[in-house]
Amino acid sequence: MIVKERTKLLTLFKLDSLLERMPLNFSKKPDILSDRAKFNAGFNGEKSLDYHLSDLPVENYYIFHDLRLPRDKTQKQYFQLDSLIITPHYCLIIEVKNLIGNLYFDNQFNQVIRTRNGIEEAFPDPIIQVEFQASCFKEWLSSHKFAGIPIFYLVVITNIHSVIKISPSYKKSLNKIVRGKDLIRAIHRLTQNYTHHHLSQKDIKKLSKLLIKNHKQINNDILKQYEIKKEDLATGVICPNCGNLPMKRAMRHWLCLTCSNKNADAHIKAIHDYGLLINPQVKNEELRNFLHLNSSTSMYKILRAMDLKPKGSRKAATYTIPLPK
Numbered sequence: 001m002i003v004k005e006r007t008k009l010l011t012l013f014k015l016d017s018l019l020e021r022m023p024l025n026f027s028k029k030p031d032i033l034s035d036r037a038k039f040n041a042g043f044n045g046e047k048s049l050d051y052h053l054s055d056l057p058v059e060n061y062y063i064f065h066d067l068r069l070p071r072d073k074t075q076k077q078y079f080q081l082d083s084l085i086i087t088p089h090y091c092l093i094i095e096v097k098n099l100i101g102n103l104y105f106d107n108q109f110n111q112v113i114r115t116r117n118g119i120e121e122a123f124p125d126p127i128i129q130v131e132f133q134a135s136c137f138k139e140w141l142s143s144h145k146f147a148g149i150p151i152f153y154l155v156v157i158t159n160i161h162s163v164i165k166i167s168p169s170y171k172k173s174l175n176k177i178v179r180g181k182d183l184i185r186a187i188h189r190l191t192q193n194y195t196h197h198h199l200s201q202k203d204i205k206k207l208s209k210l211l212i213k214n215h216k217q218i219n220n221d222i223l224k225q226y227e228i229k230k231e232d233l234a235t236g237v238i239c240p241n242c243g244n245l246p247m248k249r250a251m252r253h254w255l256c257l258t259c260s261n262k263n264a265d266a267h268i269k270a271i272h273d274y275g276l277l278i279n280p281q282v283k284n285e286e287l288r289n290f291l292h293l294n295s296s297t298s299m300y301k302i303l304r305a306m307d308l309k310p311k312g313s314r315k316a317a318t319y320t321i322p323l324p325k
Contacts, residue, residue, distance in 0.1 A: 001058050006065035013324050014222040017273040021234045028226050045098020045158040052183045062086040079136040089194045090150040095130040102163045107170040126155040127173045149198045236292045237270045246292045275321030
């Protein structure tokens with residue numbers, strides 16, 4: 001049973017918006033494109049994992065995707081789990097890697113060496129990473145009075161074309177690395193070997209609520225990360241037909257001055273871009289300036305049509321732009 005669905009990372013939404021509105025010839029564009037490709041590859045790898053997990057029986061397997069939990073009560077540090085499976089007998093943490101090429105797991109230097117097209121590249125050892133996650137999760141469970149539950153972990157290589165090789169000294173962790181197609185068999189082996197009940201259905205229900213309540217998606221300041229000033233962003237409504245901007249507001253529609261396309265709702269994406277890139281808390285005037293809209297009344301009607309309700313007096317009212325979940 002999937003308790004928490006896998007969703008597109010908020011960072012990916014931000015990168016998509018940034019690439020459309022970033023300054024022309026921006027020096028860090030290659031870095032942004034590279035980061036987006038890495039996040040997207042990771043997301044696609046995790047989605048391919050879901051295909052294999054769909055073979056698990058619905059009963060007694062409670063699946064949570066993309067959990068980000070606080071390490072302590074200050075909520076200043078978090079740890080993230082690609083996927084978590086809770087059963088009455090144990091918990092299983094799954095770390096997903098969607099790496100393509102020849103992969104050599106080197107235990108001596110705690111790294112994975114990837115060789116692709118004759119180029120070698122080093123990555124942190126995912127076993128070390130998932131061991132740390134398991135340690136954090138164990139502490140988190142104890143702090144919420146769920147101590148003593150066996151916690152296991154697996155690193156799943158989802159790319160079917162990858163060649164996996166393990167250094168001789170890596171033997172103790174060899175059974176912790178599996179391909180996507182072998183994941184279900186590994187889970188069934190755990191279930192066969194660990195039959196003692198640690199969690200009742202009532203316990204699992206309570207724990208599920210706690211996990212959902214404590215989850216907090218990462219919401220980084222993307223402009224600060226890439227050292228971009230908000231004044232340098234391209235503003236205005238982007239034409240959904242040709243991608244040019246700004247569109248002009250005319251008779252409750254937006255008109256593209258480049259391709260003459262008319263669209264009644266093109267402003268919605270622009271408003272969400274503002275929330276993703278600048279601030280989800282916004283005033284009427286700030287959005288008008290961003291959309292190149294002169295009328296405060298028109299802006300008010302647009303926000304009302306999107307069911308965005310003001311807080312505060314009308315002149316100083318702020319609106320909260322919902323972020324993707």
